[in-house]
Amino acid sequence: MDPALVVIIVVVTALIFDFTNGFHDTANAMATSIATGALKPRTAVALSAVLNLVGAFLSVEVAKTISGGIVDDAKITPAIIFGGLVGAIMWNLVTWYVGLPSSSSHALFGGLIGAAWVSSGVDAIHFAKVVDKVLVPAIVAPLVAGLVAAIATIVVYRLKKAADPRVSHTGFKVGQVASASLVSLAHGTNDAQKTMGIITLALITSGSLAPGSAPPTWVIISAGVAIALGTYLGGWRITHTLGRGLTTIEPAQGFAAQTSTATAILASSHLGFALSTTHVASGGIMGSGLGRDRRGVKWGTMGKMAGGWLLTLPAAGIVGAIAGKWASSGTAGVIGVAVIGGAVSIGIWVLSRREPVKPEHIVDEVAAQAELHKVAA
Amino acid sequence: MTVNWVALLQVFGATLLVTVLVVTLFVVGIRALSGNRKAGAYASFAGCVAVVLYGLSLIVF
Numbered sequence: 535m536d537p538a539l540v541v542i543i544v545v546v547t548a549l550i551f552d553f554t555n556g557f558h559d560t561a562n563a564m565a566t567s568i569a570t571g572a573l574k575p576r577t578a579v580a581l582s583a584v585l586n587l588v589g590a591f592l593s594v595e596v597a598k599t600i601s602g603g604i605v606d607d608a609k610i611t612p613a614i615i616f617g618g619l620v621g622a623i624m625w626n627l628v629t630w631y632v633g634l635p636s637s638s639s640h641a642l643f644g645g646l647i648g649a650a651w652v653s654s655g656v657d658a659i660h661f662a663k664v665v666d667k668v669l670v671p672a673i674v675a676p677l678v679a680g681l682v683a684a685i686a687t688i689v690v691y692r693l694k695k696a697a698d699p700r701v702s703h704t705g706f707k708v709g710q711v712a713s714a715s716l717v718s719l720a721h722g723t724n725d726a727q728k729t730m731g732i733i734t735l736a737l738i739t740s741g742s743l744a745p746g747s748a749p750p751t752w753v754i755i756s757a758g759v760a761i762a763l764g765t766y767l768g769g770w771r772i773t774h775t776l777g778r779g780l781t782t783i784e785p786a787q788g789f790a791a792q793t794s795t796a797t798a799i800l801a802s803s804h805l806g807f808a809l810s811t812t813h814v815a816s817g818g819i820m821g822s823g824l825g826r827d828r829r830g831v832k833w834g835t836m837g838k839m840a841g842g843w844l845l846t847l848p849a850a851g852i853v854g855a856i857a858g859k860w861a862s863s864g865t866a867g868v869i870g871v872a873v874i875g876g877a878v879s880i881g882i883w884v885l886s887r888r889e890p891v892k893p894e895h896i897v898d899e900v901a902a903q904a905e906l907h908k909v910a911a
Numbered sequence: 912m913t914v915n916w917v918a919l920l921q922v923f924g925a926t927l928l929v930t931v932l933v934v935t936l937f938v939v940g941i942r943a944l945s946g947n948r949k950a951g952a953y954a955s956f957a958g959c960v961a962v963v964l965y966g967l968s969l970i971v972f
Contacts, residue, residue: 698945
């Protein structure tokens with residue numbers, strides 16, 4: 535198959551992945567603000583979409599990590615990247631359907647690494663870089679966000695005692711909107727970058743760009759627009775089910791959790807750490823729950839969730855490996871992977887429409903986690 | 912296999928410093944607002960905005 539055509543297929547697939555990423559992650563930033571009534575759903579979703587778009591333009595460090603580091607661009611082809619992407623999308627859709635917590639980012643890394651490993655050999659993976667820029671930050675960043683959120687929550691609750699409760703309630707609602715906006719912005723600086731990195735990597739492997747290039751402007755714009763569109767449209771589904779009482783987070787707590795989440799993601803993005811924004815947001819919420827009441831955290835549930843997180847990289851890796859091997863075998867392989875990928879996607883979409891929409895399909899794990907901290911007021 | 916622990920420590924330090932600074936300024940502002948000290952409140956909120964903008968400028972430039 536014409537290499538240029540494969541690159542076009544990769545670009546389109548990567549943008550679809552980006553769209554689903556935005557679609558899936560809206561609740562991370564805006565769920566608590568909508569639930570506490572700080573923002574109207576329509577406003578919250580539009581704000582989040584715009585800020586994701588802006589965030590996509592702020593930094594390209596994470597994109598560079600993906601396009602110029604974790605795999606050897608001289609040893610892989612656009613077809614392998616395509617296989618990895620399809621693996622990531624499949625894993626994302628299946629976990630979304632069964633309600634298993636999963637990270638789009640880790641699915642993407644897993645798919646790419648699995649596809650490159652099986653198709654081009656173990657030498658094609660820069661494991662040192664994977665450990666340094668992906669694996670270690672994956673563990674450290676949520677812990678950092680959690681620890682800082684716990685400290686911030688303690689500070690906020692100590693200091694706000696002296697304030698007029700009515701003033702502080704309104705005040706923290708405003709603060710929550712501001713911090714949720716920062717989370718959306720941070721999301722753009724990290725998640726939109728992953729798609730840019732993948733597209734840039736495809737362009738480098740096809741010879742259209744020199745190795746080590748930064749993403750071209752059209753790539754930045756299209757990735758930013760795709761994630762913003764996904765965020766906007768995904769939000770509509772969320773607003774239908776997001777009733778009051780879903781979130782037990784108070785505005786002050788949400789403010790502390792989101793501030794630490796946004797800061798941790800932004801600092802990591804600046805240093806090129808490609809992390810799961812979902813995991814960091816979860817860490818922030820758990821930490822703030824811990825800061826409010828040490829007995830409020832259900833460690834067993836947290837353990838189960840951590841298990842789900844660990845599973846994502848290898849599982850998406852296996853799917854990516856199969857898809858990558860097949861796609862790199864030639865034109866028939868690329869078509870085969872595309873057809874099966876499309877069929878599975880449509881199948882899951884049809885299945886998800888047939889049964890009544892369940893909250894666990896829509897509200898992602900971050901919002902659901904607020905349920906773990908039912909702290910007596 | 913080298914892990915850049917210094918960079919991770921920077922993420923931790925920056926996150927801790929900025930978050931605690933922003934939430935403290937914000938709560939101080941809310942306390943000033945409930946005590947009807949408008950000037951103090953606005954100064955605190957302006958401080959929050961300044962910290963956030965400074966942080967973003969570090970990333971962009």
